Amino acid sequence: MIRFEKVSKTYPGQGHSALDNVSIDVEKGEFVFLVGASGSGKSTALRLVLREARPTEGRVYVAGKEINRLAGWKVPRLRRQIGTVFQDFRLLPNKTVTENVAFALQVIGKSRSEIVKVVPETLELVGLEGKGERMPDELSGGEQQRVAIARAFVNRPMILIADEPTGNLDPATSVGIMKLLDRINRTGTTVVMATHDHGVVDQMRKRVVELSAGQVVRDQAQGGYGFSH
Ligand SMILES: Nc1ncnc2c1ncn2[C@@H]1O[C@H](COP(=O)(O)OP(=O)(O)OP(=O)(O)O)[C@@H](O)[C@H]1O
Numbered sequence: 062m063i064r065f066e067k068v069s070k071t072y073p074g075q076g077h078s079a080l081d082n083v084s085i086d087v088e089k090g091e092f093v094f095l096v097g098a099s100g101s102g103k104s105t106a107l108r109l110v111l112r113e114a115r116p117t118e119g120r121v122y123v124a125g126k127e128i129n130r131l132a133g134w135k136v137p138r139l140r141r142q143i144g145t146v147f148q149d150f151r152l153l154p155n156k157t158v159t160e161n162v163a164f165a166l167q168v169i170g171k172s173r174s175e176i177v178k179v180v181p182e183t184l185e186l187v188g189l190e191g192k193g194e195r196m197p198d199e200l201s202g203g204e205q206q207r208v209a210i211a212r213a214f215v216n217r218p219m220i221l222i223a224d225e226p227t228g229n230l231d232p233a234t235s236v237g238i239m240k241l242l243d244r245i246n247r248t249g250t251t252v253v254m255a256t257h258d259h260g261v262v263d264q265m266r267k268r269v270v271e272l273s274a275g276q277v278v279r280d281q282a283q284g285g286y287g288f289s290h
Pocket of ligand 1: 075099102
């Protein structure tokens with residue numbers, strides 16, 4: 062589903078590589094944690110999957126296509142197949158929960174009848190039934206992240222990318238968010254999550270890819286956050 066083949070990325074004006082000869086294969090339906098110190102290259106790897114950045118060397122494949130070779134007009138279609146969730150939720154503050162989720166479908170041209178059907182289903186899936194008319198600032202952090210996940214998943218993307226989704230949440234709330242991401246993964250969606258959250262990684266026991274200074278230093282099935290596990 063996602064394949065990095067000897068990928069290096071050096072940002073203009075940077076002396077060192079953000080990614081250095083990285084090869085990773087993620088199969089359809091996998092759940093993968095990307096861990097490593099700040100600056101180790103996690104966000105860069107995620108940005109390459111979205112073609113928000115391009116490799117300096119090597120190839121990035123998504124669903125069998127080398128995405129650096131995609132014509133520019135096909136990039137929106139690629140991104141539509143990839144849901145994204147971030148640490149800071151990024152909700153539209155002046156729209157209700159329902160409107161935030163519906164907006165993701167409106168911008169890709171879905172019909173009103175489909176939106177009216179799918180949005181409540183998705184809000185129920187993420188545990189927000191009955192909260193559709195709330196504004197984001199009337200929700201807890203965990204609930205706001207659930208809205209962001211609903212928005213990312215409402216279009217049933219084949220890949221969900223999460224960059225520090227529990228970074229602003231307390232441990233108990235994080236557990237709920239991880240259960241939700243696990244449920245989404247079980248529907249067949251490939252999940253790649255960058256995180257510093259030891260507790261979450263140790264609890265979930267999924268594949269762990271560790272980056273250090275842009276290189277893969279560990280790729281472990283059912284891993285923990287650190288080497289000792
Ligand atoms: N847009 C950019 N321009 C120049 N250098 C960048 C840019 N984005 C990232 N870098 C550099 O690339 C390296 C990897 O950064 P990246 O953000 O991918 O790491 P990270 O592991 O996601 O870190 P964090 O955990 O702090 O988010 C760092 O040295 C960083 O300074």
